[in-house]
Each structure stands twice: as C-alpha cells, then as structure tokens.
Amino acid sequence: MAAQPQMLFEKDSVFIHINVNSHTSDKDAYIPGKVYLLHKEEGHFIEWKAEDVVSLDNHSDQDWAFIGSVGYKPDREAETGSTKIDLQKKYNISFDIFDLKSFKRSAPNHGWAYIIFILKDGTTYPALHFHTGGSKALLKELENFLHIKRSANDSRLFIIQDHDPDMLSKSFDELQLFSDSSGDLVSKFIKDPYTTTLGGFSKVTNFLRDVLMQPEVSVSRPREEVAELLQEDIPGMEISHQDEPGFEVVTKTRLPKRPDVSRATPLASEVWSKHMDTDGRIKDVDQIKEVIFRGGIDATIRIEVWKFLLGYYDWSSTYKSRTEERKRKVDDYFRMKLQWKTISLEQEKRFSLLRERKGLIEKDVTRTDRTHKFFEGEGNPNLQVLNDILMTYCMYNFDLGYVQGMSDLLSPILVVMENEVDAFWCFAGLMDRVYTNFEMDQKGMKLQLSQIHQLMQFVDTELCSYLESHESGNFYFCFRWLLILFKREFNFPDVQRLWEVLWTEKPCKNFHLLICLAILDSEKSTLIENKFGFTEILKHINDICFAINLDESLKKAEGIFEQLKQCKKTPSHVKEIIGLQVTPTRSIPKSSSMPNTFGREGSPRLDLPIHLRENNTSAPSSGSGTAVTTPEDSSIEILPENTEQSVTLVCN
Amino acid sequence: MRGDSGCDRVGVMGNLQFIGLLNWSSENGEDMSGKSKLLKVVLLGDGGVGKSSLMNRFVSGKFDVQSFHTIGVEFLNKDVSVDGDNYTMQIWDTAGQERFKSLRTPFYRGADCCLLTYAVDDIQSFKNLSMWKKEFLYFADIQDGMNFPFVILGNKCDVQNKVVNDSDIQEWCRLNGNAPLFLTSAKDATNVEKAFIAAVLRLKELEDFIETRQTNADTVDLKKKAKMTNNNSCCN
Known part of the structure; x- marks a missing residue:
C-alpha cells in the first residue's frame, strides 16, 4: 500500500x-x-x-x-x-x-x-x-x-x-x-x-x-530508427537539401528586419452593408477582403459573408440573383441527397463502395467536436445533419468520396450556417480549395510539406538545419495543421477567424504555410534548447494545440511575408510558393513556371512500390481507385490560379 | 540518497537517454534492477475500431466517448515492468484510413511489436487484419513475419451485436503464427492491460526463440540484433 x-x-x-x-x-x-x-x-x-x-x-x-x-x-x-x-x-x-x-x-x-x-x-x-x-x-x-x-x-x-x-x-x-x-x-x-x-x-x-x-x-537523444528513414520513405515526397550546404551558410541571405504589423477589428455589420450598392452588389471586393484579412468578420454576419468567401454567392451577385441562386442550390442539394437516400438496403448490399463510405462517415460523425455545445449529447440531431451533408458530398464528388478530416472541416461551417443546405455548399466551396489534401496519392499534402521546408530553408536556416539533423526535415509534424487547416489547434472562434483570414487569399497565396513558419518560430527555442529529436518534436507540436496565440501567429506570418517581399534575394522558387511574381510579366508561359514550381513534387511520378498498387485494388476496405484527377489534371488545376494570383499581386 | 526514490528514477531516465540498453549501474552506486528498455509498439487496424481508445485506456486508464478520430500520428509512452524487466512502451497510433497509407507506413520502422486490432461488431475490420499485417511487415521491413510478435485485439467486446465469430478469429490467429488473441474493451477496460503486456511477453518469447536458433545457424534473420547495432552506433 x-x-x-x-x-x-x-x-x-x-x-x-x-x-x-x-x-x-x-x-x-x-x-x-x-x-x-x-x-x-x-x-x-x-x-x-x-x-x-x-x-x-x-x-x-x-x-x-x-x-x-x-x-x-x-x-x-x-x-x-x-x-x-x-x-x-x-x-x-x-x-x-x-x-x-x-x-x-x-x-x-x-x-x-x-x-x-x-x-x-x-x-x-x-x-x-x-x-x-x-x-x-x-x-x-x-x-x-x-x-x-x-x-x-x-x-x-x-x-x-x-x-x-x-x-x-x-x-x-x-x-x-x-x-x-x-x-x-x-x-x-x-x-x-x-x-x-x-x-x-x-x-x-x-x-x-x-x-x-x-x-x-x-x-x-534517445535512439530512433524510424526517423532516419522517414525522409526517403514517404513515397513521392522529396526533401531538397541544399546543394552546397556549407556554401549556403556562408552566403546566407540576411532578410530585412521583420516589420511590425498590426491587426484590426473585425468587419462590422454596418461596414458590410455600406459596401453594397442598391442592388446588393459588393462595391469594392478587394477592400472588403483587406478588412477581413486584417481583423476577421464579426460573428453576427459570418453567416452571410462566408457565403461570398466560399463561392456560394458571387461577389458581383445582386439581392435578386442571390435569391435565385439560393433556390437553385436548395433544389440541387436535395436532388443529390435523394440519390443516396433512396438506395435500398438490398441495393446497398451490392454497393460496397457506398456502404464503406457510409460506415466511415457514421463512425467519424460520432467523433467530431462532441464537446462543442452544438454537437454534444446523446442523439444530438445536428449529428444527423453532419452525416447527411457528408453523404451528399459523396454524391457531389464521388471520385473524392469521404476522407477523414472532412468532418473537421465541415463542423465549424455548420455551426455558423445552422442550415443543412447552406452548410453543404459552403463546405463544397471550402473543399474546392483544399481537395488536394484528400486525394488518394496525398500529393497535395506532400507538396505543402516540402514547400514549408523550402520556405524555412530561406527564412530560418538555423531552425531548418536543426530539424533536418533531427530527422524532422520532412515536416511531418505539420501534417495535422495542413490537412484540416489548423482546425484541431485552435478553439472554434479562433478557427473561424483564421479560416476567414485565409479565405481572403491575402496577403499572398499559401499564407497558411507562413503561419506554420510563424508558429514554429515561436517554438524554436523550445525545440532546439531542449534538444528535441524526432519523437519529442512530434509530441510537442501535437500537444501545443489550444496554446497557440492566433493573433501573434498571424502578425508574425504577415511579417515573414513582408520580409520575403522586400528581400531582393528571395529565390524564385520561394517567391513562386507564395505567389510573388518573379518577373513582372503578365503572362507566364506554362513551360517556364511548371518545372520550377511543380518540378519536384508535381511530376506525375509517384514512387509507390508495385505491391502497393496491387494492394490498392485488392484491399476490400480501401477507398482506392478514387484518385480524382490524373497528375496532369491537377497541375492544370493549380496553374491558372497561380498565374492569376501573381498578376493580382503585381497590380497591388 | 538511499531511499530517495526520486533520485533512482532520474538515474533510470538518464540511463535511457545516454546509453540506451547497455548495462548500467546507478549513479548512486545502488544495485539497480531498473534499466528501462524502449519498446516501440505499433497499433494498427481499420478506422473506428478503437485504436486510440485502447492506447488511452492503457496509458492513462481513461475512456472518452467524445474523443476525436486520429489525424496523422500520435504516440504515448508508458513505463511497465514485466517479469522484473522495466520497459518504456512507446505506443504509436495512426489514422486508419487507406488514404493516409503513405504518410503512416514510415512509422512502422523499428517497431518491436505490433498490435493488430479489429472490432467485434465490424466484420470488415476483421477481414482486413491480413491486409494490415501485410502492410506492416512490408513497411517495417521484416523478413521473418512468422517470428515477429503480433498480438491480436478484438475490441468493443462490451457491445451486444458481435458479428465476428470466435472460431473465425481463433482460426485466423492459428494460421498467423499462433498470435495471442485478446477480446478487449477500451470502454470497460476488459483485457486492455493484459493485451499490451502480452505484446511484451510475446516479444521476449520470440527473442529467446530467435537467440536459440541463432546459436545454431548464422542465416537466421537477426532483426533484433541489427537494431542493437544501430543503436550503439548512434549513441557512441
């Protein structure tokens, strides 16, 4: 005793x-x-x-x-x-x-x-x-x-x-x-x-x-075998170490001093209505987005503004066209909902793919934000709504299907919309932005992890080489951050704030990657001075959820962006990640931007071992064979956006 | 210092950090039986069978109906003592969905044992055990799968609607190297500790077996030995 x-x-x-x-x-x-x-x-x-x-x-x-x-x-x-x-x-x-x-x-x-x-x-x-x-x-x-x-x-x-x-x-x-x-x-x-x-x-x-x-x-450091092999073992993920590390250190570019930036108050209801003309058109979209970027959106008007940010309504739409659009969306939603709702149990027995997804969704819905008052308690009807939206999304994008993490993305949207149809279309709009995170080949995730690496190599050589020498150069510990856009790292109000800031696509493309850098910068001394190795880094990063200061991180991330923008020596591959124009031309020939931006990860090569492919087609539980786009397709998807973004920034 | 168990403990931790598994005597000169060996345990199985819940039940003794599904990978450590030997079990828990395979499998390397998990109310999760085993062996790069310590966990044994027959799973275990089977419930704690400890026992048992064979033949897979060599080289 x-x-x-x-x-x-x-x-x-x-x-x-x-x-x-x-x-x-x-x-x-x-x-x-x-x-x-x-x-x-x-x-x-x-x-x-x-x-x-x-x-x-x-x-x-x-x-x-x-x-x-x-x-x-x-x-x-x-x-x-x-x-x-x-x-x-x-x-x-x-x-x-x-x-x-x-x-x-x-x-x-x-x-x-x-x-x-x-x-x-x-x-x-x-x-x-x-x-x-x-x-x-x-x-x-x-x-x-x-x-x-x-x-x-x-x-x-x-x-x-x-x-x-x-x-x-x-x-x-x-x-x-x-x-x-x-x-x-x-x-x-x-x-x-x-x-x-x-x-x-x-x-x-x-x-x-x-x-x-x-x-x-x-x-x-405690022994660790996993990690040393990790870098090469994530198929299709390539970490580019500096060609000449020694040289690089000596000539390390000094970034200009990180400027102090400030945050502002959220977009208020009066300001929002003032931005509409008599027909309900948004007069200055860019200015509105600037306000949202700087301070987010007042909680009372999120339900409306998010619909614009997520492509539910067009910025140039009018009151009248929005009423029509909404009606169309309601009809379209229920049409798709009916598709899976009317599949009989008999049919389902011979429809393993749908059955699987249904099972997965059911399991995850019961494990999504159950401590939040909107979803808490046994038999909460909102769980059924969450379930139905995800099932309908399966019909909307059957190739992608349901992938774990989607319920996390939907939940804050449903909490804001409090309406099945609206939440569905806003969710679909969000998925349009991040669907590559969920694709079969995980190429979108691997690309982002390697982009963080490339950014950090330039922004913070010291932390980057520390992580590299501690088996963490693959930035795997950022996986959860990226997959569901920090959803599990912040409480609901902060997630909602962060997301609306990101949806403005200001001040640059891939701003979320700079947020990753900003958070890691705050943890830098903790990681290095504790001499954390691969497992400790992973655990520490997993554990700091709900302990990250959002405003500080946003400010720091914007500061990093300003540094990169002002620095004359920012390498072109870094500029391209955040959509800074390399040369001030309005048209980017595909041939010149493709190899630089996507040459490493975007190539159609995916180094899956042969047996894995077999496994994919034979494993009964897998949602395999559902790769949405061919590699070529996905490159094309990304490219025009990239071009547009660059142009916008130049115009700024 | 004698009698100050706190100091003993730091000795153990220091030992683990500095010289790994090698013999070591306490800084205080006490006879320490407390050398703690790090065991990497990988928990695999279909999504929703209760991998995270099993891990949390074992490590913290708690069950949370409101827990999230795992995104990415997580791990927890637990110190255990088995037959007088101290171990730190490092339990790795990953997302079960097929999609995340390429980002999950790198973590299999260096595993000392593997807990294959299904849910007794989910027939598909039982059918997929072979797939999980195959995936694990391939990516953990284990040649001699018959002599690797797998333990099979049939979770959610507290539920009413069991759909996996006891005889089916017993047969599967028999065909898979007589892997030990435990019907567990993370919810009411049934057999959870037993199953995790069984993994350690199974490891010891197979290590002894391999060592015996090793003295007779040089060609036997020396996975464990190869690992030891790696350790020493990185901790010199």
Missing part, C-alpha cells in the same frame, strides 16, 4: 485557460484548480487538479495509479455524467519532476503569471495560470530537486539540466534566477561561461552554434 504522499507545496487559484485566444470573457474558459508538489513513494510529483475534486483525503488509489505513464492526454472521465466538474477533471495533470525537461514562464508584462511544463518526451501541458501568485514559489521549491537554467535565447524558457550529483549543490547558486530583479540576470550568465559563450556565438552566426551543440545532441 502506498504511503500517504507528503505535500511539499500547495497553491490554489491556479487555472487552466481553455480558450487561450478567446476575446470573450467566457467564465467556462477558466478551469480553477490547485497545484501541488508531492513527495510520494515513487518520487516527486507536480500535480494539478480541478478545484472541486481536490482534497487529498478523497484520493482513491485509482487516482494515483497511473503516474508511471508519461504523455499527456486529457484525463477523461466524462463518460457517465457530463457535469461540469467531470468535464474539467480531464485536464488533471500529474508528472514526476524528473521527467521534466523544461518550462516556459509568461512574459513579465503578461497579466497572470503562467507556467507551461514540457517533459522529456515532448509532452507539453496546458499553461497553468497563477491568478493569485505562487508560480515563483513553486519554481523555488522545484529548485531543491532540479538544476534549472534560463535559456540564453528565449528569456521565458528554462531548461532542466541533466541530472548530475555534482550539479545538485550547484543548483542552489541558480536560485537567484527567480529573484525579482531581472537585472541581475546578466551577471548570472557571466557566472556561467558555457551558456554565455553559446549565446554569444549564436549572435555571430547561428551555424557555429549548431555545430557546437551537435555532439551533445547525438549523445542525449
């Missing part, structure tokens, strides 16, 4: 904020709890428990039984009841302090102090916000056990030094790190020549620092 845990530290009013970016003052967005430092038989543990369930006496053995596990999955007991406290309990945290790798503190000017704990395996917990103080006291307590150093590159980041008995005594010297005066920070670094040196070098050249850290990295 385990002895009673000994409490070394306890602090209440420590909150987890669910809606980190939400501007609303939603009280449910803060989960109150208590944080503890406990000495148990198994070791020292930091725990956080939602307030109403915290009472040391109440802990059954079950509560402590799974502490051996590493890896954060919200602890979900909401199975039976869905009382608030049950839902909140899933956020409970418990970890052995010796699994701790680093932590991030809030910026000094940030309202409530918070701490984000990051474990050795990359597990990243939600920020703990100390509403009534106590974060410093907890960290001081931790210093009795751990040797902690502040990062030289990111003043908010603290790294736990690898355990070494000699270090333990030294660690007390570092206590002052958490003293109030941040001014003596510099002297701390002077006391520590190693860090200072590293920091200094990094200012001279990032390359040197990389080299310096290299030996340590290879020693402390």
Whole structure:
C-alpha cells in the first residue's frame, strides 16, 4: 500500500485557460484548480487538479495509479455524467519532476503569471495560470530537486539540466534566477561561461552554434530508427537539401528586419452593408477582403459573408440573383441527397463502395467536436445533419468520396450556417480549395510539406538545419495543421477567424504555410534548447494545440511575408510558393513556371512500390481507385490560379 | 540518497537517454534492477475500431466517448515492468484510413511489436487484419513475419451485436503464427492491460526463440540484433 504522499507545496487559484485566444470573457474558459508538489513513494510529483475534486483525503488509489505513464492526454472521465466538474477533471495533470525537461514562464508584462511544463518526451501541458501568485514559489521549491537554467535565447524558457550529483549543490547558486530583479540576470550568465559563450556565438552566426551543440545532441537523444528513414520513405515526397550546404551558410541571405504589423477589428455589420450598392452588389471586393484579412468578420454576419468567401454567392451577385441562386442550390442539394437516400438496403448490399463510405462517415460523425455545445449529447440531431451533408458530398464528388478530416472541416461551417443546405455548399466551396489534401496519392499534402521546408530553408536556416539533423526535415509534424487547416489547434472562434483570414487569399497565396513558419518560430527555442529529436518534436507540436496565440501567429506570418517581399534575394522558387511574381510579366508561359514550381513534387511520378498498387485494388476496405484527377489534371488545376494570383499581386 | 526514490528514477531516465540498453549501474552506486528498455509498439487496424481508445485506456486508464478520430500520428509512452524487466512502451497510433497509407507506413520502422486490432461488431475490420499485417511487415521491413510478435485485439467486446465469430478469429490467429488473441474493451477496460503486456511477453518469447536458433545457424534473420547495432552506433 502506498504511503500517504507528503505535500511539499500547495497553491490554489491556479487555472487552466481553455480558450487561450478567446476575446470573450467566457467564465467556462477558466478551469480553477490547485497545484501541488508531492513527495510520494515513487518520487516527486507536480500535480494539478480541478478545484472541486481536490482534497487529498478523497484520493482513491485509482487516482494515483497511473503516474508511471508519461504523455499527456486529457484525463477523461466524462463518460457517465457530463457535469461540469467531470468535464474539467480531464485536464488533471500529474508528472514526476524528473521527467521534466523544461518550462516556459509568461512574459513579465503578461497579466497572470503562467507556467507551461514540457517533459522529456515532448509532452507539453496546458499553461497553468497563477491568478493569485505562487508560480515563483513553486519554481523555488522545484529548485531543491532540479538544476534549472534560463535559456540564453528565449528569456521565458528554462531548461532542466541533466541530472548530475555534482550539479545538485550547484543548483542552489541558480536560485537567484527567480529573484525579482531581472537585472541581475546578466551577471548570472557571466557566472556561467558555457551558456554565455553559446549565446554569444549564436549572435555571430547561428551555424557555429549548431555545430557546437551537435555532439551533445547525438549523445542525449534517445535512439530512433524510424526517423532516419522517414525522409526517403514517404513515397513521392522529396526533401531538397541544399546543394552546397556549407556554401549556403556562408552566403546566407540576411532578410530585412521583420516589420511590425498590426491587426484590426473585425468587419462590422454596418461596414458590410455600406459596401453594397442598391442592388446588393459588393462595391469594392478587394477592400472588403483587406478588412477581413486584417481583423476577421464579426460573428453576427459570418453567416452571410462566408457565403461570398466560399463561392456560394458571387461577389458581383445582386439581392435578386442571390435569391435565385439560393433556390437553385436548395433544389440541387436535395436532388443529390435523394440519390443516396433512396438506395435500398438490398441495393446497398451490392454497393460496397457506398456502404464503406457510409460506415466511415457514421463512425467519424460520432467523433467530431462532441464537446462543442452544438454537437454534444446523446442523439444530438445536428449529428444527423453532419452525416447527411457528408453523404451528399459523396454524391457531389464521388471520385473524392469521404476522407477523414472532412468532418473537421465541415463542423465549424455548420455551426455558423445552422442550415443543412447552406452548410453543404459552403463546405463544397471550402473543399474546392483544399481537395488536394484528400486525394488518394496525398500529393497535395506532400507538396505543402516540402514547400514549408523550402520556405524555412530561406527564412530560418538555423531552425531548418536543426530539424533536418533531427530527422524532422520532412515536416511531418505539420501534417495535422495542413490537412484540416489548423482546425484541431485552435478553439472554434479562433478557427473561424483564421479560416476567414485565409479565405481572403491575402496577403499572398499559401499564407497558411507562413503561419506554420510563424508558429514554429515561436517554438524554436523550445525545440532546439531542449534538444528535441524526432519523437519529442512530434509530441510537442501535437500537444501545443489550444496554446497557440492566433493573433501573434498571424502578425508574425504577415511579417515573414513582408520580409520575403522586400528581400531582393528571395529565390524564385520561394517567391513562386507564395505567389510573388518573379518577373513582372503578365503572362507566364506554362513551360517556364511548371518545372520550377511543380518540378519536384508535381511530376506525375509517384514512387509507390508495385505491391502497393496491387494492394490498392485488392484491399476490400480501401477507398482506392478514387484518385480524382490524373497528375496532369491537377497541375492544370493549380496553374491558372497561380498565374492569376501573381498578376493580382503585381497590380497591388 | 538511499531511499530517495526520486533520485533512482532520474538515474533510470538518464540511463535511457545516454546509453540506451547497455548495462548500467546507478549513479548512486545502488544495485539497480531498473534499466528501462524502449519498446516501440505499433497499433494498427481499420478506422473506428478503437485504436486510440485502447492506447488511452492503457496509458492513462481513461475512456472518452467524445474523443476525436486520429489525424496523422500520435504516440504515448508508458513505463511497465514485466517479469522484473522495466520497459518504456512507446505506443504509436495512426489514422486508419487507406488514404493516409503513405504518410503512416514510415512509422512502422523499428517497431518491436505490433498490435493488430479489429472490432467485434465490424466484420470488415476483421477481414482486413491480413491486409494490415501485410502492410506492416512490408513497411517495417521484416523478413521473418512468422517470428515477429503480433498480438491480436478484438475490441468493443462490451457491445451486444458481435458479428465476428470466435472460431473465425481463433482460426485466423492459428494460421498467423499462433498470435495471442485478446477480446478487449477500451470502454470497460476488459483485457486492455493484459493485451499490451502480452505484446511484451510475446516479444521476449520470440527473442529467446530467435537467440536459440541463432546459436545454431548464422542465416537466421537477426532483426533484433541489427537494431542493437544501430543503436550503439548512434549513441557512441
């Protein structure tokens, strides 16, 4: 029987904020709890428990039984009841302090102090916000056990030094790190020549620092075989390493300073109506899009504006033509819905492809946003709507069918539209933009992953080479971001904001790739200084969902765009990814732009092993043979858009 | 330091990070039985059979009816002790849909065992077990499939409408190297821990078997040994 845990530290009013970016003052967005430092038989543990369930006496053995596990999955007991406290309990945290790798503190000017704990395996917990103080006291307590150093590159980041008995005594010297005066920070670094040196070098050249850290990295990284093979093993995905890496580093282009950009308020209802003429035509589409890009859309008029952004209504349409269009769309929708609705069970028995899709959709619909109030609860009728729209989309685009991830894309749209037909057509409009993400050959995904690589190679050589040397040059960890446009990384209001910004196609094509770069830039010190390898990077990136600041990321992404636009040496392949015109000609001959933009990934070559193709045709469960377009077709699809975009940007 | 289990633990972690699987003695000079070996476990099966739920049940002891389907790949670690040996099981969970095959299969490399999962109320997921096995063996690049530790999980055994016959699945297991079979329920926790631990036991059993054979013939597939060599070379 385990002895009673000994409490070394306890602090209440420590909150987890669910809606980190939400501007609303939603009280449910803060989960109150208590944080503890406990000495148990198994070791020292930091725990956080939602307030109403915290009472040391109440802990059954079950509560402590799974502490051996590493890896954060919200602890979900909401199975039976869905009382608030049950839902909140899933956020409970418990970890052995010796699994701790680093932590991030809030910026000094940030309202409530918070701490984000990051474990050795990359597990990243939600920020703990100390509403009534106590974060410093907890960290001081931790210093009795751990040797902690502040990062030289990111003043908010603290790294736990690898355990070494000699270090333990030294660690007390570092206590002052958490003293109030941040001014003596510099002297701390002077006391520590190693860090200072590293920091200094990094200012001279990032390359040197990389080299310096290299030996340590290879020693402390856990074994990993998957990853070294990963790059070559994603068929059809090619990572272009620099031809002459050494040369590249020396001549590394300095980007101009990243400009500060600002965000603005959402497009308001009055502004929107003012932009319409008497017939209901939008007068200045570009200006409207600029407003939306800069601040998004007020929630009350999303239901209308999204229809324009998603091609449901034409920007040049009138009140009258829109009424007609809507009627047409209603008829068309129900015609297609009837097609699958009228297939009898008998027919279905001989229609395996449809049966499969129906099964897949059913399974995924019951697992889509079930904690959102629009979809929560047993037998929620909105699930049926979600299901019917996806089934009808199968009839609308039978070649593509249903692919996992689509339900994620549909759900925020349905929440805004609250209408089956409208949601369907808006979803279809969104799918027109991103269907290559879902195609059989996954070429669209592979292209984007390699484009992120190409962008980062130019924008941030240091992070790029770090990732490359840690088996992450394939950027696989961005897969979920790209497939469903960050849907699982942000809460609903933020996803909706982000999407409408992206749909303006401003300030450039593929702006979402620059957002990826922006988020990774914010995580750069955490990844590099924790010496994270392939698995830790993957886990950390998976775990930071709901902890990404949307506005900051948008600003940073736009800043990166401005840098690329202003830099005279931006290579043409980088320019082409974001649709910056290479030469100011209005017409791009297909022959000249094709090989550069799509030469690597767009070629019809897909290196699937022979047996895979066989597998595709024989495997009964596969949605195979449904590749929508031939490779040539898809290139053609992309090209005109590219041309248009370039022209628009030149005109700007 | 004696008696401070916290320090013991960091020793274990340090060991894992620095010298992998090699023999090691505690920094405190204590006799450590706690060398922890990293085991990579891959969880495969059709979409919706409950792979993520099984993983979460095993690792965190929880079941969430409201969970999402997996996009991309995820993994969780869990420390276990089997027959006095300590392991860190690194469990990989991937999206089951055919479409994402090319982005899923690279993660099979270096797997120590594979849990093939179907749902007892989904006949197709049972029929696809062979496909999953084939896909795994091909992409994990395993020559000797008969001696690779597979464990078969028939999940959702708590449901009423079972459509997969016990005899059918038993026959399938028999034809597939007598892979151990567990009827599990991530929902009510039935057999979940047993099944994951069985994967470790199966691995040990087959390793012993291969080692025995290895002393007799040089041509036997030495997948495990080849891996060890790789480790050493990257951790020197």
